[in-house]
Amino acid sequence: MSEPTRGWMKIGHGNLETYHSELSQWGTNQRILTQNHETYGLPSNLEQLDEDQLDILRDIISHSSSSKGEVNVTNIPPSNPVFQETLYIDLFTKDCPITTQNFMHLLKGDKGISKLSSKPLHYKNVRIHRLVKDFIVQGGDITRNNGSGGESIYGPKFNDEKNGLKMKFQYGTVAMACGSxxxxxxxxxxxxxxxxxxxxxxxxxxxxxKRMLGKLDGKYVVFGQVRDRESLELLGKLNALEMGGEGEELEGCWIDGCGVV
Structure with missing residues (x-):
């Protein structure tokens, strides 16, 4: 098998808006506590407050001119639900030149806007929309972003490359998703x-x-392989995600950035 070129995708997961809102509220609560802790005999750090002391702080905040409406006051700092880690993919450019050219241009986004769909021919900000645990994780629908669409740099669709159909699947193998x-x-x-x-x-x-791999071998065009340790660990994190959607639908997971090394 020929020496591959490497593509990359920064995968994001989580709800940034919710996290930033909780982080802002935590900062406001800490600021009010810092201003009032000596007066009320409270610890100076939110994480040190017990339940009775939290009730006192809630009362202080509810009467604060800087507070509007009911706010969440807790001694547990917000945890960042977001990870943004990079997935590196070794691309088999000599074995599957047509398929890898399509993939690389979609990673780079250098083909501009599609004349067919008026959508960017680019993976950036496109969802990772489907997860079947211990089987596959799928994304790349650049037209509808839900798994029902897609478009290549050559037009709506392009043909299978025989070399890609001959390659066997293993953990981390990357292939085109083309339905049946x-x-x-x-x-x-x-x-x-x-x-x-x-x-x-x-x-x-x-x-x-063997049965699971048999559902893939010879049916989908293989054009890349995930090999490095960090990227393989990222696949494990993706496999462990809570679904959040109906059936196999994966919510809150997207390609935050992408390109070719």
């Missing part, structure tokens, strides 16, 4: 999350993994 139809590749892609078979696996577990 041959020669219908667009912009959607998926990453295989089926764990690799190990000697420690039971006979039943080995057979289960």
């Amino acid at each position: 139809s041959r020669n219908s590749n667009s912009s959607q892609f998926f990453v295989c999350l089926v764990p690799n078979i190990t000697e420690e696996d039971s006979k039943e577990e080995k057979e289960r993994k």
Whole structure:
């Protein structure tokens, strides 16, 4: 197999708006506590307050001129629900030149706006919309952003490359998502999350993994592989996400940035 070029995607997950709102409220509460803790005999740090002291602070804040309406007062700082980590993908440019050219241009966004859909031919800000745990994670619908659309740099669809169909899937393999139809590749892609078979696996577990991989081998065009440790760990985080949507729909996960190394 030829030496690959490397593409990258910064994957974001979480609700930034909610986090920033909670962080702002925490800062306001801490500021009011700092101004009043000596007067009321309270600790100076929010995290040191017990429930009775929190009630006192709530009363102070409710009468503060800088406070409007009911606010959340807690001794637990807001936790950032967002991770933004980079997924690196080794691309098989010599084995699948047509497929990888499409993927690389969509990573770079250098083809501008589509004349067909009037959408940017770019993965940036596009959702990772589907997760089937221990099977696949899927994204790249640049036209509808929900898994029902997609478009390539060549037009609506392009044909399968035979070399890509011959490659076997393993954990971290990247392939085009084309439904059940041959020669219908667009912009959607998926990453295989089926764990690799190990000697420690039971006979039943080995057979289960083989069945899952059998659903992929020869049916989808493979054009890349995730290999580095950090990126493989990121796949594990994606596999562990709460769904948030209906069925296999994944909410709050997107491509925050992308390009080619």
